[in-house]
Amino acid sequence: QVQLQESGPGLVKPLETLSLTCSVSSGSINNYVWSWIRQSPGKGLEWIAFIRYTGSTGYNPSLKSRVTISVDTSKNQFSLKLASVTAADTAMYFCARHVSGATNFFDYWGQGILVTVSS
Amino acid sequence: QSVLTQPPSMSGAPGQRVIISCTGSSSNIGAGYDVHWYQQLPGTAPKLLIFGDYNRPSGISDRFSGSKSGTSASLAITGLQAEDEAQYYCQSYDRSLSYVFGTGTMVTVL
Numbered sequence: 424q425v426q427l428q429e430s431g432p433g434l435v436k437p438l439e440t441l442s443l444t445c446s447v448s449s450g451s452i453n454n455y456v457w458s459w460i461r462q463s464p465g466k467g468l469e470w471i472a473f474i475r476y477t478g479s480t481g482y483n484p485s486l487k488s489r490v491t492i493s494v495d496t497s498k499n500q501f502s503l504k505l506a507s508v509t510a511a512d513t514a515m516y517f518c519a520r521h522v523s524g525a526t527n528f529f530d531y532w533g534q535g536i537l538v539t540v541s542s
Numbered sequence: 543q544s545v546l547t548q549p550p551s552m553s554g555a556p557g558q559r560v561i562i563s564c565t566g567s568s569s570n571i572g573a574g575y576d577v578h579w580y581q582q583l584p585g586t587a588p589k590l591l592i593f594g595d596y597n598r599p600s601g602i603s604d605r606f607s608g609s610k611s612g613t614s615a616s617l618a619i620t621g622l623q624a625e626d627e628a629q630y631y632c633q634s635y636d637r638s639l640s641y642v643f644g645t646g647t648m649v650t651v652l
Contacts, residue, residue, distance in 0.1 A: 458641075467544055468588070468631055468643035483640055517587055526594050527635055528578040532587035 425450035427518050427533035435512075435540050441505040445518030445533060452476055452499045456521040458529060459492065459503045463514035473521050474501055508540045545570060546632055546644035553650040554622045562647045564615045564632030570642060572613035575635040579608055579617045582629040582646075591630070592617060619649070627651045 431443035445457065459471040472482045472492040480492050486505070494501040505512060515537050519529040547565045554560045564577060571577055577595050580588035590599050592608035595615065605626075607618045615634075619626055632644035 467646055468633075470641040470643070481640065484638070522593070526576040526578075527641060528576070528590065528593045528633060529580075529588075530590050530593070530599065532589070535587050 425520060425531050427520070427531060429516060429518050429533045429536040431536060431538070433537055433539060435508055435538060436542050437509055437540055438507055441503070441508050441512065441538055441540075443503045443516055443518075443536060443538070445501050445503075447499045447501075447520075452494065452496055452501065456523040457494070457501045458519050458521040460517045460519055460529065460532075461514040462517065462535075463511075466514075469514075471503065471505075471516075473523070475523075510540050512538070513540045514538060544645045545636055545639060545642050546634060548630075548632060548644040548647040550645070551648045551650065553652055555652045556622055556624065558622050559618060559620045560622055560649055562617045562619075562630055562632075562649070564617070564634075564644045566613050566615075566634060566636075568613060569638060570613075570634045570636040571610065571615055573637060577608065577610050577615035578633045579606075580631045580633065581626075582631065584628070588631060622649075622651055624651050 426448045428446045435441045453476045458473040474480045474492045489506045491504040515535045517535045518533045520531040579592040581591045582588045595610045596608040630647045636642045
């Protein structure tokens with residue numbers, strides 16, 4: 424079954440850009456949609472953005488101005504950038520496969536990476 | 543902040559049945575969008591439990607079942623077992639907020 428693994432810095436300074444990568448293994452990134460989701464104690468689970476293997480994207484309206492999601496099909500990876508971070512962006516960040524269409528849910532998840540925003 | 547409301551906690555003795563509610567509105571569940579459920583064991587990622595209101599992925603026990611009516615959905619766990627002690631989340635689509643999750647329910651097995 425498909426496996427996802429998040430990677431990136433665990434500590435980011437305020438106002439800097441958070442950058443994470445999700446590597447997909449045991450399956451191709453092609454023909455699917457992929458999402459980033461975060462979980463913080465104060466806000467629970469929050470969907471951030473999705474990207475199709477074709478490159479088309481969708482964003483959470485509350486984060487859209489600060490988020491960029493991209494895909495590299497040659498590396499079987501997709502990435503997240505969140506700009507101008509604050510302490511409120513401290514969370515566990517998960518990447519997930521996004522089943523998209525008439526219904527939308529997340530069937531495979533990475534183990535998550537804890538990102539702390541602090542100087 | 544979440545638009546899908548769940549009870550913070552529920553508990554039951556081994557073998558009992560627990561029903562977790564997920565209350566939304568006319569812009570999400572009430573609009574006909576599917577509800578999905580996830581189980582999150584401590585220190586792990588959420589795991590898909592139910593999709594499309596009542597469907598179980600391969601490998602998920604039939605002790606878990608989902609239903610939906612109006613602006614609410616429910617997850618029932620029958621024959622409660624110690625391994626079911628976890629956090630449970632519902633998820634749907636909201637017309638203005640996109641993909642949304644419930645507030646989460648901690649199930650404790652007494």
